[in-house]
Amino acid sequence: MHSITLIGLAAAFCTTAAFVPQVLRILRTGNVDGISLSMYSIFTLGVLLWLGYGIVLRDLPMILANLVTLILAAAVLGLTLRTRLRVRNRAVAA
């Protein structure tokens, strides 16, 4: 296997797997204070576009990497949104 292919695979693995510790941290601490909802909204849209791009090009590695990233980024987006709404509802109820 060419070294350039290895670099590409390592890059795809890192930029995909990187979101796992962020999801775990939110699940463990329930803390989403510093997280930007705008970032994850725009990023998730971008990954969705990369997924579409990969499907049109029938590029399986690109499809698989972006499918996993989409699930993880959407998880961070959903968890952050849910936590923020809960905090706000509690404040309103108090």
Added chain:
Amino acid sequence: MHSITLIGLAAAFCTTAAFVPQVLRILRTGNVDGISLSMYSIFTLGVLLWLGYGIVLRDLPMILANLVTLILAAAVLGLTLRTRLRVRNRAVAA
């Protein structure tokens, strides 16, 4: 311009520009509580690998997109690290 190229450009723009609101939020609030240092360490490494991948392939769009993402992701990583160290030093000093 082919629609597929437009999808690729839109995807690259979103997954690059997405980090700007995260950097601005940290600068505005100084709050990095929910942010995972492991995520940004692995993600920044991954973007660095994508940059190397683009250089080897002499792919200018890939080089430019990943260069900007690298700067932004490294900024979030650096700001988060700096803020965490400050908080810890204050706790030790107290």
